Amino acid sequence: MAVLPTPADTDASVLIIGAGFGGIAAAIELQRAGFRDLTVLEAAPEVGGTWFHNTYPGAACDVPSFLYQYSYARRTDWSRGCPPQTEILDYLQTTARTFGIDALVHTDSPVQACVWSADDRRWTATTSDGRIFSAGALVIATGQLHQPHYPELPGIETFEGEAFHSARWRHDLDLRGKRVAVIGNGASAVQFLPEIAKVAGHVTLFQRTGNYFLPRRNPAYSARKRRLLATVPALQTARRTAFTGALEYLTSAIRHPRLIGWGPGAFSRAYMRWQLRGDDELRRKVWPDYTFGCKRVLISSYWLPTLRRPNVDVVTDRLAAVEPGGLRTTDGTLHDADIVIYATGFRTTDFMLPMQVLGTGGRRLQDVWADGAHAHLGITVPGFPSLFLMYGPNTNTSGGSILVFLEAQARYIRKALELVRVRGGGAIEVRPEVEAASDRALQARFDGTAWLTCQSWYRTGTGRIVANWPGYMREFVARTAEVDPAEYTITGAPQPETAPTA
Numbered sequence: 092m093a094v095l096p097t098p099a100d101t102d103a104s105v106l107i108i109g110a111g112f113g114g115i116a117a118a119i120e121l122q123r124a125g126f127r128d129l130t131v132l133e134a135a136p137e138v139g140g141t142w143f144h145n146t147y148p149g150a151a152c153d154v155p156s157f158l159y160q161y162s163y164a165r166r167t168d169w170s171r172g173c174p175p176q177t178e179i180l181d182y183l184q185t186t187a188r189t190f191g192i193d194a195l196v197h198t199d200s201p202v203q204a205c206v207w208s209a210d211d212r213r214w215t216a217t218t219s220d221g222r223i224f225s226a227g228a229l230v231i232a233t234g235q236l237h238q239p240h241y242p243e244l245p246g247i248e249t250f251e252g253e254a255f256h257s258a259r260w261r262h263d264l265d266l267r268g269k270r271v272a273v274i275g276n277g278a279s280a281v282q283f284l285p286e287i288a289k290v291a292g293h294v295t296l297f298q299r300t301g302n303y304f305l306p307r308r309n310p311a312y313s314a315r316k317r318r319l320l321a322t323v324p325a326l327q328t329a330r331r332t333a334f335t336g337a338l339e340y341l342t343s344a345i346r347h348p349r350l351i352g353w354g355p356g357a358f359s360r361a362y363m364r365w366q367l368r369g370d371d372e373l374r375r376k377v378w379p380d381y382t383f384g385c386k387r388v389l390i391s392s393y394w395l396p397t398l399r400r401p402n403v404d405v406v407t408d409r410l411a412a413v414e415p416g417g418l419r420t421t422d423g424t425l426h427d428a429d430i431v432i433y434a435t436g437f438r439t440t441d442f443m444l445p446m447q448v449l450g451t452g453g454r455r456l457q458d459v460w461a462d463g464a465h466a467h468l469g470i471t472v473p474g475f476p477s478l479f480l481m482y483g484p485n486t487n488t489s490g491g492s493i494l495v496f497l498e499a500q501a502r503y504i505r506k507a508l509e510l511v512r513v514r515g516g517g518a519i520e521v522r523p524e525v526e527a528a529s530d531r532a533l534q535a536r537f538d539g540t541a542w543l544t545c546q547s548w549y550r551t552g553t554g555r556i557v558a559n560w561p562g563y564m565r566e567f568v569a570r571t572a573e574v575d576p577a578e579y580t581i582t583g584a585p586q587p588e589t590a591p592t593a
């Protein structure tokens with residue numbers, strides 16, 4: 092077996108863009124493997140990514156904390172099954188500090204452009220204030236749920252009250268007694284609307300599509316349970332195993348809607364019917380009209396009861412325009428509002444906006460992806476040497492923990508860079524035919540699944556699924572366990588006799 096040169100022997104520098112769960116996972120993985128010249132650029136003033144930006148009331152993770160944490164940095168004293176945003180942000184920032192990653196992070200450094208130079212085989216990243224960083228490899232970890240999406244409604248700028256997106260919560264505004272309009276009823280709205288309905292004078296929810304719900308009360312752990320979970324490792328393992336099984340089962344329901352999905356679908360419908368008993372009109376309004384699992388299944392015991400509150404209305408007429416005093420729907424009604432909250436999700440099919448990424452020959456990644464983003468294992472793209480993506484195309488999960496995916500991606504990137512290192516340096520690039528074949532195989536795996544039965548944020552306008560991995564967590568982990576040198580070309584370095592093993 093070839094001996095690994097130390098990082099100092101080769102150009103081992105790596106630039107990571109984004110200091111959320113993905114960027115921090117990549118930095119920890121590379122640092123633990125001996126890569127020393129690491130720089131992390133983060134647009135926000137703090138480490139945290141989506142958990143820094145999403146501070147709306149009730150923000151929490153609907154994936155249980157025992158699975159929503161790094162496997163090598165397990166916290167055992169979580170306050171509840173699905174902890175609040177503050178606890179998750181604190182966990183991520185503490186982990187970054189514990190591993191010494193915070194010292195590598197340049198905050199307030201939004202990157203405008205990343206350019207590959209074939210001559211010196213380096214990436215150069217330019218921040219909006221003109222600073223230039225360069226490195227032999229680039230990891231883009233800017234996430235899929237990053238750029239707030241606003242609906243294209245005429246008159247949106249004419250609204251005379253306050254308006255903001257759920258991912259940019261205006262904590263300076265007092266909602267008490269106000270008439271609040273909420274557009275959208277996805278995972279974010281489902282968490283904050285029950286909270287604001289407790290204080291607002293009136294809430295009008297503008298809903299386009301009904302959703303499926305599964306129960307989750309999420310009470311705080313009792314002191315005894317917390318002590319037990321913190322001190323009995325077998326209990327922690329049992330929880331992780333149980334949650335993993337439950338999430339893989341949810342994926343099997345989405346993958347096989349007729350054979351398996353009918354079961355959880357029927358359970359969800361029965362649960363919703365029970366929560367909405369006695370209110371047929373509301374039930375008709377909020378009822379989903381698509382296959383269970385096509386959109387994200389929402390997990391909340393509080394959403395439907397909140398919609399029954401006297402100060403909450405659900406409007407299913409389509410929005411026509413925003414006017415100075417509120418929102419007008421297509422039936423001609425003006426719904427007065429003091430505050431409009433856009434819970435309309437993110438620009439999920441436009442990866443990495445507003446950054447420009449230029450690869451070999453100055454080719455723009457956005458142009459390569461004009462018909463929908465694609466990458467080998469969601470990580471590498473032909474024509475973009477030594478560029479790696481964290482949470483890239485087709486690595487989202489509707490029934491799993493993204494942390495499992497991120498750790499697998501970070502490991503894969505580390506192994507790819509070790510392969511470069513063992514060859515004495517150079518640039519690594521996935522072979523175009525390998526990427527094309529793996530993309531065809533991946534897209535084919537969506538056939539027959541629930542994901543193809545409706546439009547969702549996982550799909551482009553043409554219907555191509557660009558967000559989700561089509562299978563199980565365990566498959567992604569297995570598929571990315573090793574870097575196959577035959578799938579890559581390494582340019583600018585002598586070829587070694589042997590490749591590194593794990």
Ligand code: NAP
Nearest residue numbers: 151152153242275276277278279280299300387434435436
């Ligand atoms: P989302 O799921 O994309 O929901 C956006 C909502 O806005 C949908 O109800 C959508 O309706 C509606 N909408 C969009 N454009 C509209 C328009 N022009 N007119 C009317 N309605 C419009 O966004 P999100 O709630 O922010 O959640 C995004 C993702 O973030 C989630 O799926 C999840 O992966 C993640 N998330 C996770 C957690 C967690 O606890 N782990 C919490 C929050 C978010 P349609 O359904 O009809 O498109």
